[in-house]
Amino acid sequence: MAPQERQLKTASPGALVHLPRQTPPDEEALPDPRLSDVDEWGRSEHIRELARRLYDPLYRNWFRAEWEGLEKIPTSGGALIVANHAGAIPSDAPVIMHGIEQELGRPVYGMAEHLFKALPVVGTLWARTGGVAAHPENAHRLLREQQQLALVFPEGTKGTGKLYQDRYQLRRFGRGGFVEIAMRAGVPIVPIAVVGSEEAMPILWKVPRIAQMLGVPYAPITANMLVFGPLLGLVLPFPAKFRLTVLDPVHFDVPPDQDRYSKSRVMDAAEDIRVRLQATVYEMLQARKSVWFG
């Protein structure tokens, strides 16, 4: 991480303009008596490793996740991964993060709603296992300066909060912010189409009054709650077969680090990615013979 950062520092001309004194290279040599491996985002490789070990049986035997086009995800350099988002408590995020970390051996930072950070225990665990609040500044630092993989779901809670009857109908891709982030960071967008997440935890009804009371985006009654009971049903997904297809990465030929990008270009690119993802999801559904066996 550090050498990449330094390389960037010298590569960008802005950083060198008004330097009264050049920072000497032994700057990194400061003693740093850390005791844990929690990084500046709150991610700990140890805890992530433990989470991977616990999650692997679920990934392999419960969801039986299968990838297509995994080689399209860059093994080095930053990239913004986007995917369709579904399920009351979505399983697509952990499946994508787990899959890429297992197969490519590089960390994925999952960017999500700030709300996570406000929740006790959940927020801390989420951060330790690679969750980062979806703030444009965070995304830029991760992608541009640290050349990491970041995962976002442009639909946000509109995707996860939709009813089962609307399954696999992709929602609006926000305001195209994810495209702007990728342009500013100078990294490609890698879209992933996911099938299986909708059936893992389908929402039958929503109770807006409870959502309002709890201050959460939606309060679902899921099929899982009917089958497994209200508590277990809140956390245990159905064993739907997961298939993931990585689409061709989208590169933008615009200079990075600009303050603004043409809104029409941003919106066009966002819509283009949404349409391609939607089309791929439909293709995958056409080929799917069974929800449970793929």
Next chain:
Amino acid sequence: MTGRRVLVTGLSTFWGGRVAQSLERDPTIDVIVGLDTREPSMPLERTEFVRADQSYSILARIVKAAQIDTILHTFLVVDSTHMSGRALHEINVIGTMNLLAAAGAADSPVRHIVVKSSTLVYGSTYQDPAWFREETPRTHSPRTRVERSLIEVEGYLHDFAEDNPHVMVTLLRFSNVLGTDIVTPISKALELPLVPKILGYDPLVQFVEEDDVVRSIEFVMTNQVPGIYNVAGDGRVPWTEVAHICGKRTIAMPPILTGLAAAPLDRLLRVDLPEETLALLRYGRGADNRRLKRAGFQYRYTTAGAVESFAQASRLRSTVGESNPTYKYEAEVENFFRHSPAVVRNAE
């Protein structure tokens, strides 16, 4: 060129004293004048102490009489414990307002003002980015008095800089400080047998070592660096790890009604955790320190290094007690050494 003539506000506070002590070692500085309502709490050799009221009403006269060219405004209160909101407002907002009024007077000789603010101006909420750059806006409006007052101070400074383009203005925002000597609500909390944390939260916090604070103030003064800069150690460390570096275990406070649960700490153990500190223990805060590094400043401590420095001093204190003998300012004695013809100065 003759040497600089510097005025330090809040001479009797920890920072004013430390900065003045440090300036005294710099031979290019001719005159150091320190202002405060109370007598200095640290031994000083050549700094001239002037007792002033909190609103600095005599400041304009001092500035003119001593031909002050640099003001180091260290007297901003960032620790809101044991001080009423009104007093805090008087010192921070009204004090700065008067100071800037004096510095901006028609024939004022002042050419550089350095203000010691705090990263408290960024706040600490769940919607914050991991790192605040100097331009990053805060995500919620301030809720505590100390944050509000510091934001007001920065507003006045901003206006001053606009109205007085011939005066160089440097605004330094310091993150929470730990070190060998400074006492803050957080350092007190870390000296408890069990360090309080909020159940379910383990935020990433950032510290700057007290020597780096003094050095950065000197740095921007000697190198004439204008602008706004975060001053904070490299890296962010989980609060429980901070406690562990200090060799302490943590004790959890409930995540709801935390303020109520923290109240007995104040009564029984004299560790007052104000609202802004409780917010920090919940969400943490990070300030991007790279702009000051690009300007050429070299830190001596990382965040974990600052914690370690505090932990070592704290262990020493717990074994041998307070190391520094308490200093008592005696006006006659100080005057004798500075001005009596009997004292041989510049003996060569």
